[in-house]
Amino acid sequence: MSATVCRRTWATPVPVRGTVPTPAPTARERRSHRRTPGRGSGRGGRCRRGQHAPGADPGRGVVVRGGGEEGGGHGPVMEIRDPAAAPRWRDRPRATDRGPPTARRLPARAPRRATSTFARPAPTPRGGPLERGKDTVTQRRRPRLHALEATSLPAAHARARDARRRHPVVGDHAAVVVAEDLDLGSAPGRADTLSTLLRVAVFDEWVREFARRHPGGTVVELGPGLGDRAGRLGDEGPAHWVDVELPGVAELRRELLAGPAHLVAGSALDEDWLELARDLPGPHLVVSDRVLTLLPEQGVQRIVFTAARMLPGAELVTDLLSRGAAGRLAAGPLRELEVDWTCEDPRELEPWGLRLAASCDAASPPAEVAARLPRASRALAAALRATALRGERLARYEIVPV
DSSP: OOOEEEEOOSSSOEEEESSOOOOOOOHHHHHHTTSOOOSSSSTTSGGGGTOOOTTOOOBTTEEEEOOTTTTTTSSOEEEESOGGGSOOSTTSOOGGGSOSOOOOOOOOOOOOOOOGGGSOOOOOOTTSOOOOOSOOOOSOBOOOOOTTGGGHHHHHHHHHHHHTSSSOSSOOTHHHHHHHHBOOOSOOOHHHHHHHHHHHHHHHHHHHHHHHHOTTOEEEEEOOTTOOHHHHHGGGSOSEEEEEEOHHHHHHHHHHOOOSSEEEESOTTSSHHHHHHHHSOSOEEEEESSSGGGSOHHHHHHHHHHHHHHSTTOEEEEEEEOHHHHHHHHTTTTTTSOOOOOOSSGGGGGGGTEEEEEEEETTBOOHHHHTTSOHHHHHHHHHHTTTTTTTEEEEEEEEOOO
């Protein structure tokens, strides 16, 4: 009985008898044989394309023999030893024999009911809840201020962001009320924000120290901006306050901040606030937060000389800028203003009748202030100490007549 040989091609396999030479491959086969076959005889390898090596046993009773002269020189042929084990290609079920697909009916779902997760209450700002009544502000208004008055907006923005934190540096909750009502513009940078907060924290500590020594004294704050130092310190502050602010910012303070301080709308170069402070009990402490550094040098000297004459025994707390710090601020927050004078050493102002009592770097606050700072703020101050905050100093003077 002659063996039955079956040749696998890419079309339907055609069984043959005897040793029939393999016909020449078609164009389709030549294109498919250009692909590099995988290794082995498993799935995805040579057995998948029918390219078994001579002598291999691909299974199902089939043995592959080489082509050569016996196979006609056109590649290997397959010899089926057991015809009963040969695959029945034509007996396989086809997709056309299954009939049309049956439609599946899915059970109807009940409509989804709305839950309360989509109506969450507004989060409470960090730093403490604010009681503002039932009405909420829906649209913030942009205040109309000129360049010098607008310098109070970045400082208010920094205090508002600090008040919303879990561990604030200053904790000025009145700044949050201001930020909800007014459009304060873009947020200041990290170095400027930290410089503002550390400066406010150091000034607060020096005011507390003055109040402990003179509980019945008076604090005159030049340019408080939109902050509320009198309300923030409360019983830790002195008995009397005087705030001196430009007319545009003073009008906003009357609308948003109702404090115990006497508000004077005018310039620090005027003598109205000096006359008001002279009528209040002494001694007096004059606080200048980014005010004297923006005035002409002759104007600062006139304020010092007039305060020494009208407020004997007064003290002065102010910030000082070096040339490097003034150049950095002129390229950033104070780009629309001009810094007229700078100070490299706090002792340079002693010929004006100012006796230096204490001074510190903006990024190196006193120990009593550093102990109140959060750990993250202390680490950030140490990181920015050598570069961003270099040249900004805080000083406390005693005003003496010349």
